[in-house]
Amino acid sequence: MSYARAYEAPEGVPSEEPNPDDMGAALVRMAVAGEPEAVRKLLARLAPEFRRVCRAVFGSNSSDVEDSLQEGLVAFVRALPNFRFESPIRHYALRIALRSALKARRRSREHYQHLDPLATLAEATGRQPLPSEEAAAAGRRAALRALLDRLPEEQAEALTLYVVLGCSLDETATLVGVSPNTVKTRIRLGKNSLRRTISRNPALRSLLGEPP
């Protein structure tokens, strides 16, 4: 028997891949009560969501992702005793993850605001030539992050959820903790601001090109 077989699951045992939606109420209750193993298990289930948010905010190749991920998880563990079971724990976690990541990015505002989106594009393509569409996508992502940095926090928060993470308007409203109408207003204001900035910048306009 090979080494690999020595630790493989017996026949008939289901695969070990966790179901992200299977956030048992009992597990959440135990985690909120401070049960260490439950906290650990809950973090393991939610960490991919936190990672997605950190990557959305910082970019997948940013060295800040790991720090921000850990910081978000710390904020979540510290906020767990305040969870009131009024929303799904995933929503509670996402809200904390997003606020923590945006806060960290804005804390590094000087660093990120010095990054011209087009310079970032050059950086992304500098080391090794990427396929042009991949390079353009990297440039658009960097440009959008830079534009979000310039928006008021509430608009940036709503647009990150809605535009970057692909949440629906209702989900965004729930996650941000405001009414759907308020979130629609924030998104409209944010988008109008984005539009004005892009329309004044020919380089950004050419980066966008034709709508996909």
Add this chain to the structure above:
Amino acid sequence: MSGASNHPEALLELAAQGKLTREHSIALQRHARECEACSAHLHALRDFRDELATGDFDSLLDARAIEGALAATRSRPAQKTPRSRWLAGAAATLAALLLTGAVLARWGASLGTSVKRPVATAQASAPPLSKPAPSALTAHPETQAAEPPARTLRSSAGARPAPSRKEVEPAPPAPRSAAELFGRANELRRAGKDSDAVQTYLELQSSFPASREALLSHAIAGHLLLEQGRPESALAQFDSYLKRGAAVTEDALAGRAAALQRLGRGDEERTTWETLLRRFPRSVHATRARARVAQLQQLR
């Protein structure tokens, strides 16, 4: 593009869900040609999809962050509820005011007395007005036992005045905890000092072999050693992890297979990839695993 101030959010939501009809799609394209913000929105829906997808060895990244977060919350208690925070704050303020009054009353008798001492004592000894929220402070008994007392909140709150220079004795070497070594190794790794990071992970494994941090460090060190071109050592690390591991088994199996590939041990590599596919059929490594199994079967 001339711009538009009303954006077709209903259509954009359908686009995000991949449910646009042809007519909708044409209408949305027409709007996006006039509206840079919606054009950026449409691009973003596609541009970010791949970037945010789970990639190779992401579970290792998650596991490192979880251990780091749990270690950080062990060294500081969980946040209290706003109400209890307010009450505790009010109590501390009241206690500080009372003690300041007492200090002022005694000021005439002892002008040289530092006001830091009583205030700090008041903060440290303020009785909790509500039961403190349970926390992950005790998340891991081994680490808790190894946690140096000097790092606790109470001792760092300045409850005692600093001793004069004459009273200072040479401090004994600070006891290290598994969490501390793990954190240090992670910092070294993030700073690009991979060799030092590996050394620190090895130190963690020998100093705190039963800790969770040491267990996870086997998988992390395995990957670092693999990147350093040391597949034999990497393999030993992955095997150590897989004997007891759980959270990042998927990544450790992929790492083990990669190490075996570099060592030219094809049969064992194939078995490892097959094990990974059986246990994690939707693994991020599945495509590579299937390709390697097919290649290795052809070579037999």
